[in-house]
Amino acid sequence: MKDYLDLADLGDDRLEAVLSLAKHLEAHPLGEALRGRTVGLLFMNPSVRTLSSMQAAVMQQGGQAFVVTPGSGSWKMETRNGAVMDGEAAEHVREAIPVLAQYADLLGVRCFAEGKDLTTDLADGLIRTMAGLCPKPFMNLESARAHPCQALGDWKTLDDLAIPRRGGRFVLSWAWHPKALPYAVPASALEMAVRRGMDVTILRPDGFSLPDEIMERARAIASRTGASLRETADRAEGMDGAQALYAKSWAAPAFYGRPVEEASFRAPLRDEWCVRESWFEPAEAHAKFLHCLPVRRNVKVADEVLDGPRSAVIRQAGNRMHVQKALLIELLGGHAR
């Protein structure tokens, strides 16, 4: 594996090996597997967890990292092929990626969806173009359609919580948010859950089905792993017997790229689609609440859930570092044990 762009880049055996290594590294965080290795981190979008957990992961394994944040201390970057660059962006990723690759043994890049054209964003072409421009190993730190480090951390979190892979009951629920958000996290959470072979329910208001391309891909994985996949707008039905509720907001596909109309369509859902403790009544007694963070308190989810015993969000974030250490070692061919 040269590039980690998507959970699918890890075949079943490597996925198990990386999870196993992540578990080992959680117990033994310090090591020398990345001694002498330089990791370059390019953040085209804001970050807290990824920014800090990637640096900590590298440093705790003896390596070193540098960070480039275009627009905040660095030149704004153009991403479109053939662009006539007479606007704000002074640098093109066609130069930036191969240049940075010369200073590092691995690049990690965050580059969110543009939010204009659904087909373009779902094709995830930009992160793939950047990986193609990079002669060194490359990690996707959240792209238009995938957040595969999050997906792997979430997998480990479900394992940690002893929520079964085959047959575990996983609900991916839409939640209200003031902005039309991209599909990277819900697509990756869905892929993770079906790859685990779980019984997956997508709970969302009418008009908020995930795009067909994402659903078809999930169904294809489910058919291989034995996962089940259904959708509903009925909360009681959706939450029935749930072991884990994964909340996330995303844009209504029919209005993609038209934020004003999308906002009008989304507006009436605000109060009903904020996750509250009452949502869990039909669920298993100790059902867990997951979210990738950052989360808008009392908008997407009430304090009572986030501050209560169901919340696994801190553990999820902690697992980001453990799985990223394992991924870095996998990609750089180090030997951690």
Added chain:
Amino acid sequence: MKDYLDLADLGDDRLEAVLSLAKHLEAHPLGEALRGRTVGLLFMNPSVRTLSSMQAAVMQQGGQAFVVTPGSGSWKMETRNGAVMDGEAAEHVREAIPVLAQYADLLGVRCFAEGKDLTTDLADGLIRTMAGLCPKPFMNLESARAHPCQALGDWKTLDDLAIPRRGGRFVLSWAWHPKALPYAVPASALEMAVRRGMDVTILRPDGFSLPDEIMERARAIASRTGASLRETADRAEGMDGAQALYAKSWAAPAFYGRPVEEASFRAPLRDEWCVRESWFEPAEAHAKFLHCLPVRRNVKVADEVLDGPRSAVIRQAGNRMHVQKALLIELLGGHAR
């Protein structure tokens, strides 16, 4: 000591031990006391000295640091409990602090006063809340009411300059500044001076007495250490026999949270309250000038003072690194010698 939130967190014996270690580390800057340690630095407000001296301190002792700056490459953060987060802030410190604590062995956080409500800011509740959310050691890198790394560096600076603890003559003077500034630095400088047992004068225009809570706390410390504490608006009287003049600006408490009115009240003081060489005529011949930096030249203090032999501001800033190294070692339980 798990947390260093205030100079008072260091009991007399530990204070002496940290100062002694800082002096040793000034002479022997490199070491391995923080080998394998990761320090996370969260800057909610701008920084030059703290940002760089903390990183240098960690690295020169064999550790490593990462930096998170909300609003500049990272998500803006909410700090209020119970907030309905439908505004600019995408992340709450209630998640951010425990998340970052998982990636680090110690967190250092800068979070200035909000400047709206005096009682709230003087209670310094936010930094205490954040420390409480952090299961790891925690350092206050300037909060609403305290800048304890500065206070400790200033203590060492006065020691370096052979200005006596008991009976040394210390003047904390208000100076003009275009903005209504918080009380963190003057409160910490005052606490430091009375803790040393000095003869302390606060020189300030009418209406610029420090808030009662700060003064009462200083008087309580003075009564234990034998310090004296008085206030005056008369410069000749205030500077009489001074060995150290510590300049700082702060808001008029009566107008706290009303910046327009405060600015009108402050405006006429501009020329008179810019520190000049002539201020030192009633002082001791070699009286020193101190300031925490950054300082607005020719607004708060004239070039002639900053560029002259009285100025100890560069030494003060240098001591920041030495005392922070010692504090990090104290908090992380390393062994520096």
Added chain:
Amino acid sequence: MKDYLDLADLGDDRLEAVLSLAKHLEAHPLGEALRGRTVGLLFMNPSVRTLSSMQAAVMQQGGQAFVVTPGSGSWKMETRNGAVMDGEAAEHVREAIPVLAQYADLLGVRCFAEGKDLTTDLADGLIRTMAGLCPKPFMNLESARAHPCQALGDWKTLDDLAIPRRGGRFVLSWAWHPKALPYAVPASALEMAVRRGMDVTILRPDGFSLPDEIMERARAIASRTGASLRETADRAEGMDGAQALYAKSWAAPAFYGRPVEEASFRAPLRDEWCVRESWFEPAEAHAKFLHCLPVRRNVKVADEVLDGPRSAVIRQAGNRMHVQKALLIELLGGHAR
């Protein structure tokens, strides 16, 4: 050599030694020459290559670096002597430089031209003032009139490409850009080429001769090294037999500091002065294209050139790290082999 402010700071013997060490370090990137060394990097202006290559250079030689970016997480800085600081800038470089120098063994500083007064910018007084305020070794990471790390990396690039020093045919061409850019890069590229003893042509539209001071300095160097130096506005004549075309934009000196008028004067040149493959018809068959990056694609240079076999821009950027490692070792007196 305490400071590296300009290529001229390297005498002939040290220049050869640094280039030789850079070549060695390209083949053997990891080392311990900077073990225990702290490098402080102050970026008053945006950066991608310099920011990341400096950090990578330091870290791969066992040292450590911290970064301060005024205005983006750090206080905005004043640079003018005698300024009355009642505006945006909270800190003066007269404090910042000596303060940061206490935390580091070497400072590197980027500080672009102000773009207001030609004589002031050409005197490069600010970077010299900052170096003078710094008791430690100091590296110019691009100032008003010089980008000497770029110049040294470009020298190595021409060596790598086997383009002869004495008699090699070097064209420095103006190219269109939406803004009036400073002279640091063209002045340093010109100094580099004449120092190598090349046959140098400056290709530029009428009104875009480089300022006299830059030309006189280049002629003085040329007279010592045997370089030739001519100017032309005729592309066919300028490109005749060229082995390397170095493209860069710069402001029309007659309009310096008057950007609106300069923009009107520059506007009609847009289409003609975008480097295209056709420019190379009169050149040597395998003539190379150089640019310091970042470059605005299809504005300064067409995709066909940047993506074709002539382009040496990625190699140029890669060499930045190698020469900076060698410079750091030269300045810090380490031993790399």
